[in-house]
Amino acid sequence: DVKVTQSSRYLVKRTGEKVFLECVQDMDHENMFWYRQDPGLGLRLIYFSYDVKMKEKGDIPEGYSVSREKKERFSLILESASTNQTSMYLCASRNTGNTEAFFGQGTRLTVV
């Protein structure tokens, strides 16, 4: 089975902290994605990567950056966490072509 593993299920951080959310997939997928999910707004794409060291902005990249140094790992970085970044963060991976995406279990981040 494909596994997409997010490093933390729950995280509490203080305003202004630098936050790293890690995601690892074990199926050699080229494409990896970071979403956030908020009540009433659904899933929104933050960033995605289609290859090592490649990244593209999604719909809401402001306040976030990403890193993909190795194919299996895609990190989401909050340079200076703010309370409006309190959310559920979901990582996904997918192979190139017409294939399904696999999601991690999510990280519920609270910024206080």
Place this chain on the structure above:
Amino acid sequence: DAKTTQPPSMDCAEGRAANLPCNHSTISGNEYVYWYRQIHSQGPQYIIHGLKNNETNEMASLIITEDRKSSTLILPHATLRDTAVYYCIVRVAGYGGSQGNLIFGKGTKLSVKP
């Protein structure tokens, strides 16, 4: 990617078929229809996808109209564990870059009742 329209919520009796509609009237010829679901507090889970032919797998059936402007996901015998938000997504079969991203709408909250 084309936008989709789904009803915000639906109820279904346990053991009955759940039919979830989706409108995608601006779908392009090279866009597939995907269905995912998200059970509370979990990540979304892939269910099924198709281009123009009807598809069936162990989880569900997908019926796409001939003009491809709408589709229906069918759960043949809904159980309480099928209570979830169901997302209909259309996307290009991409080969990297910005093509092929999943753009999630708000989905349909399906409640299966005993």
